[in-house]
Amino acid sequence: MITEEQVRQALAKVMDPELKRNLVELGMVRKVEIKDSQVRLTLALTTLACPLKDQIVAEARAAVLALEGVKEVEVDLAEMSAEDKKRIWPDQDQPGVAERFNHIERVIAVMSGKGGVGKSLVAGLLAVALRQEGHQVGILDADITGPSIPRMFFPTRQWPQGGPLGILPVESKTGIKVMSINLLLQSEDQAVIWRGPLISGAIKQFWGDIIWGNLDYLIVDLPPGTSDAALTVMQSLPLSGVVLVTSPQGLAGMVVKKAAQMAAQLNVPILGLIENMSYAVCPDTGKKLEVFGPSKSEGLARQLYVPLLGRLPIEPRIAELCDTGRIEDYPAEEFAPIAQKLAEIALPARRPMFPVPRAK
């Protein structure tokens, strides 16, 4: 005859992989029903969006199944109440608690200094290409006053779901997790008239209060400039590095150099340079038209001592797809080698990302 005590003892050997304490101690084991060789138990998770949910359930099941006489284990899931969580983490109401449930391998910021050279397009295509290769990918839209990412990924208006520990990003058609201020606004063309500290606060929340879960890559789309948003991302997020985007204009090159200098000053690696809007193709003659003048990106890459990852054409079709939330339909073959090169260069983030909970 199996006893509840035996089951609890077995579960006391299962550790929550993030919280580093066992399930019993964490108060996760709720109802335990035993009927002959069948055990049915309820586990209360911190959040049903817990990215390690499957792992915890599997380990709990295995531990109970290992008991002599147990032939079948059924696990029901519940979610802890706010009080339960407060007991485990007295500081759980403080911002940044979602960060503990995230495991983000590499964080890549897409930057330019200059506006309108195609940072968001590069960020979007990079995410699409990495996702197509089977990676778990998220995009953090750090452009608070001019966010472009949701428009590219969602044909219709989306709203993020709020969980007890944080906000869930919105998933795109192919499973890319997206967070942007525009997903939180009443209407997407609402102005966000904020000075620097609010901008920085929003970006920090997008990092700390969003349940990203397990990601191989988080792509951060930066706004133009070398002010608050860029500073906050470079100082507060564990970046693998930045990708610089430029256009063939000499003027863009000058501003990109400013961005490169900022990254160098803040000790953030530059992974490479991408030239966007290099040329348009005339549909009648098939000829490449350098509508913004001849490319200067090779020289620029050499001056910055960074690899030139690629040159992208202007394509009316991309503009069309981006404007209608269908960037994932774009055949990203041209972009795939760029994404692969980047994936090779980007090293895992530079700082430990799991601070041990400050439980009393």
Add this chain to the structure above:
Amino acid sequence: MITEEQVRQALAKVMDPELKRNLVELGMVRKVEIKDSQVRLTLALTTLACPLKDQIVAEARAAVLALEGVKEVEVDLAEMSAEDKKRIWPDQDQPGVAERFNHIERVIAVMSGKGGVGKSLVAGLLAVALRQEGHQVGILDADITGPSIPRMFFPTRQWPQGGPLGILPVESKTGIKVMSINLLLQSEDQAVIWRGPLISGAIKQFWGDIIWGNLDYLIVDLPPGTSDAALTVMQSLPLSGVVLVTSPQGLAGMVVKKAAQMAAQLNVPILGLIENMSYAVCPDTGKKLEVFGPSKSEGLARQLYVPLLGRLPIEPRIAELCDTGRIEDYPAEEFAPIAQKLAEIALPARRPMFPVPRAK
């Protein structure tokens, strides 16, 4: 026989048109030499860059010539010392003192919200077109982290001159007065890694500490976004209104709507919309290629209840001229009607711009 006393009495009737006090009271009349019917006097101006210099000299000369027996008047100019000025304006060391010497009729901000749609190009062409019509024009580059204006107007590196009361803007080939952070940096690709308050401070100084002199139009080139720079310009400068710049991308339209909403919230008139990068022209077929997709600006202008001032093509030649400091060589015929329309719409600035000096 003419006496010095007579000359001084005559000059006591001449008012400094800005300071609203007479030349004697202001201590401007220095040496007075009388030889028969000839009078030679020295006027100490607050600054030799004083925009009203010629007017003051002419009035002083006329006043003395009106004295019986005077046949010839010679006026030498000198500059007041710091002590002299301190006596007249005890607060002259405080920032913003140059503002008193400026007379700026209309201030037009060029804004977009979105980056890279051609704000700086529109700002530059607008200045060039207004200048060609004979107006006095200045450009205040409010894009502190990504300034583009100097590169458009100056083929070689320029340095502004500092005067006792403020900094003199740099004049372009055709006499457009330009101030930009890039004119003050050691090297033009140096990064300006500043948070919001410093950005705002710089813009306020560009308004208050620069001796713009008499201007019919001051064009303010705003950076992308609706954060510190835009807020400071809209809250601190006496704007006639803003010109919105968009591109054919739907995404740009969305962000431009945010900018329009900001202007509305801050009670700044929107003078009109300009669509840039509407199309490129294939050099072989002469056909218009809508490389960023079909234009959406008419609908956008209707939605915003603002006039559509014009649509500009992508021209490799403009990029080339802008990259080499020769924007003034661009035949701005296409832009001239836009500038004229704007000149009609823009009303003089909304706030008094000459605070009476707080002299003790």
